[in-house]
């Protein structure tokens with residue numbers, strides 16, 4: 001084992017008092033690894049309810065003591081597709097700590113995320129980002145698209161996050177914020193629009209242009225009502241499968257879940273998904289021909305009420321992504 005690895009295992013975590021995600025070996029700098037967990041402690045892109053800059057610490061704390069091998073979704077019956085395991089979760093993964101996003105500059109923070117991810121990607125690592133606000137996903141997408149070309153995106157969110165940059169600049173003084181990164185990524189050519197799928201959309205809109213923009217880009221969009229419509233089941237599975245027909249990224253905004261499960265997010269929206277629904281949808285990534293290259297769990301804001309429950313859900317979703 002690399003002597004740079006500081007510690008690993010439940011016992012070492014308890015003794016050290018440090019909490020790397022899922023007790024993975026902590027690693028201070030880029031090294032050869034199957035994958036790396038990286039915190040992005042920035043929330044300067046949040047419009048109304050900040051706090052996500054503290055998300056990485058809370059997600060790590062919520063993962064304390066969790067087993068790394070998720071329970072299969074089903075132990076009865078013969079539907080093996082319900083949970084096709086790739087092997088022991090997070091084998092050969094490390095926790096690379098937090099990326100040096102400083103709190104006052106969006107451009108600097110995006111460069112820190114992009115550069116930090118790129119350094120690990122160069123070592124052959126997949127990345128799992130712990131947010132941080134959702135704008136930080138743009139930095140990770142820039143790094144992965146640079147390495148892999150245009151990406152498929154499976155995006156769990158109550159919001160389409162495709163706000164117009166001119167509108168953002170006029171209203172907020174910045175062309176990008178946590179509700180614009182999908183449009184930015186499409187315009188920069190980081191995403192393959194025909195392999196981009198959004199699930200859980202339900203937030204009230206300020207205008208209808210955003211959805212038209214996404215539809216024109218070939219993005220498939222699913223509301224909670226659509227997801228629960230049995231007549232659309234095969235269409236849904238087709239969309240989820242198409243994302244993975246090439247290098248793909250999975251982005252989870254915890255506000256995709258109903259506020260009953262995840263209240264401590266910047267923009268909670270009633271009428272969201274349950275934990276079980278979300279876990280079931282996430283299984284699609286394990287049916288892709290190749291593992292996702294990058295993923296993230298974003299928008300947990302620990303200072304807001306319900307943070308511990310929200311973080312616990314986030315840690316479980318991340319674990320099921322790693323499997």
Ligand SMILES: [Mn+2]
Nearest residue numbers: 134157161253
């Ligand atoms: Mn979002």
